[in-house]
Amino acid sequence: MPWLKCKSGRIHYELAGPEDGPVCVLVNGLTQYVKLWLPFRDGLVARGFQVASYDMLGQGQSDKPRLFIEQEDQVDVLRELIASLGPRPIFVGGISFGGVIALRYAIEHPDTIAGLVPMSSFAEIPPQLMRLGMAMRTALILGGTTYLQDLLFPMNFSNAWLEAKADIIGLATHRGWLINDVYALQNLMESFLNFQPLTAKLSAIRAPTMIMTGEFDFLVPRALQDSLRTHIPNSELVIIPRAYHAFTLERADLAAYVMARFAEDVMAGRFVGKQSIWIAPDEVGGELTPFPAGFDHLRTIPVRLPDAGGAEPAPQPEAAAS
């Protein structure tokens, strides 16, 4: 089992895939751990990437500082892990909390990575997200890790997934409870208490960037993720259809396919971000399609923009017309 000795502690990580190829480094979200990347990781490995996944400081089998974990410590861990991988094209993907760390890393070390993929992530904490975060912290404090996980499951997954996986959710919750510690999760959550918005610094990111967002993510609404697109110069926003917050688990194969395509385009010199907006295909192998012009991609109903014209209205049901 590989371990990386960092300034802030000992980090558990895993490598999979060819040792001489481009590398995707995956940064997990809150309560996650290495094993939860497996289906996503396998999708990338199948397309020729080496994948480095690790337990964030304070999570999984990595060291858990007792009182204080700063986000800077997490960035340092990521920097040391990337440095250990050698001079190869490196793509950093992070989901949710992990996306914030990936963003921070890309801001501070803009020339060390070939590409950046923030997933379900954010650079600001407006009141909705802050209140949700504080409520989750209270849930952890009063109800423990299991209660926090009980809240996170419906925030992260669709009805269909929750129904299909009903028989394993108990086991997954138990594993999450075993591998996580209340104080360590609390430290991670409290590293956001003095969070300063990153938005003004996003323009420092020079790496090609693909922002991935679930169509139905209500934990980190699309507007927050879209703000990454509008502030990162060479970026694009890709909407994963019918996905919620944790699409690397629920739609792992599709998400891995989209990330692999992005990395391949970057390496082939085909990537043109232009702060464009795309819709991912429904299935692996399909094509991305541009978000239809003339419609507001931040709304969930097709709201016509003030200067748009020409779109045909949808047919009306007869009952509604009568």
Added chain:
Amino acid sequence: MNAINALLGPIDEDGRVPARQQTRIAAFLLSAHGAQARQLATTMPMHLRQPWHIELHAQYCREMEILSLLAHSTTWVYDPHLALLSWQWEAAWLPRPMQGAADHFHGLLVDMAALGHAIHAGIRPAALLPENVAPLDPFVQALRRIEFESGRLLQAQILFLKGPQLADVRADVAAAVERRHQQVGELWHAILQGLNLVAE
């Protein structure tokens, strides 16, 4: 330090943890939480005048509940090693005022909180329970309740140790907490090793 690589057991046909394991674990938890209760009792004033006195009182009552729960839910058996082990545990809980504190009293308070943090955060007895254990067995319920309550009790220590009044001595506080975690972790590890629950 080696990781835990086994769970309590073998569980008997009624889903109960072997009495020898119950005894050793309960004795250690009684010693650790007993030390917390004693320290809280001696710190708490006769008349509660300040908001933090109320918190001390709540902590004291919860620690007493844990002690009572363990005493009454454990299937006790004679353990010849307990006399020596108890002496070792009790010696470990003796106060060690934090260096760098404003005065001796504050050094003691930080140490008490650091020990509490280590006991409540570092010991997870319910994580040792196998899946096939009887969920309604009193000892099983007691371990689960103790671990759950520890997560709440821990909040007072976190609030104090991370509070602004100790910001100037943050490194000393972190070191004091780390020392107590190391100490409690070694004792807990030795117990689990004695029960063949960790690799040598």
